[in-house]
């Protein structure tokens with residue numbers, strides 16, 4: 374079918390409309406894995422009198438100690454969530470030539486666009502099995518970012534989902550964390566505002582199937598795990614097991630998908646902004662269990678990052694001050710500081726601007742005094 378005259382066109386070519394085939398979740402694993410106990414935060418109580426304060430109490434240990442938690446009753450319809458998975462799944466089946474039309478610009482540390490599974494994992498003889506498409510916020514600043522045909526053709530739906538994930542989940546979590554920190558309620562939400570420029574993105578992600586042997590070889594490079602670069606990561610429910618977190622006791626435990634829930638974790642920039650009070654927990658993705666090893670692991674995630682107008686200066690939290698975490702320099706609002714975007718781009722460039730993934734044991738990344746390990750034992 375030829376596209377109609379009124380239909381928005383991809384800027385690259387006039388292609389036929391891509392048929393988005395409905396995707397549904399595969400059956401959960403039957404294996405009895407060692408699951409991490411994660412607290413469930415019921416966001417339906419958020420607007421009740423005293424609700425936010427009670428949820429902040431429930432979230433305290435997760436944010437400061439465990440680093441991961443689950444939110445439920447977010448108000449995001451599962452039908453809409455499944456449509457987003459379906460769009461992602463359809464995108465990954467597009468010809469490579471189409472996917473390559475808008476690649477991530479890693480030379481500049483920019484993560485918007487398509488990341489191909491073309492890089493070698495060190496000298497293992499195995500390539501990465503991850504592909505992703507990262508879509509920027511639906512705000513005027515990014516209107517000119519290159520879009521693939523499928524994104525252009527489904528843009529209204531993608532844009533409203535994108536904003537709703539931030540509004541219904543990320544914003545509320547920032548409010549709860551601000552309450553924990555005794556900051557004005559909107560302090561962190563404003564520092565990560567949807568309408569401001571930042572490298573937030575909605576991510577369609579796929580771990581393509583590979584053999585146990587390929588998983589084993591590749592994992593020599595990732596078994597230590599990683600922390601995420603931004604402030605909050607939201608992982609919409611999918612069923613293929615493999616994500617593990619390192620618990621406060623130092624054990625690896627699996628993250629169990631929660632029907633209709635979203636798994637959330639705090640990440641590095643929120644740790645910097647809170648002088649280590651908010652925990653950016655180490656996690657990794659390992660071989661799926663035997664009954665799922667032949668299923669592609671499709672993911673849908675939202676990454677929130679501090680932006681161009683957010684200086685990477687510790688937040689003026691009375692709690693952090695009482696805990697003795699803030700120095701006089703930290704409390705100086707005029708101290709020059711890099712922006713969230715500058716930090717995040719330096720980090721993305723350092724990790725991804727390469728054709729062979731290197732072994733990073735014993736190394737750290739540091740930018741303007743902000744330092745994180747590249748590898749965890």
Ligand SMILES: O=C(O)CCC(=O)C(=O)O
Nearest residue numbers: 601608616656657658672
């Ligand atoms: O796919 C997952 O479960 C987590 C992915 C992840 O850790 C990441 O993209 O940073």
Ligand SMILES: [Fe+2]
Nearest residue numbers: 599600601656
């Ligand atoms: Fe991660």
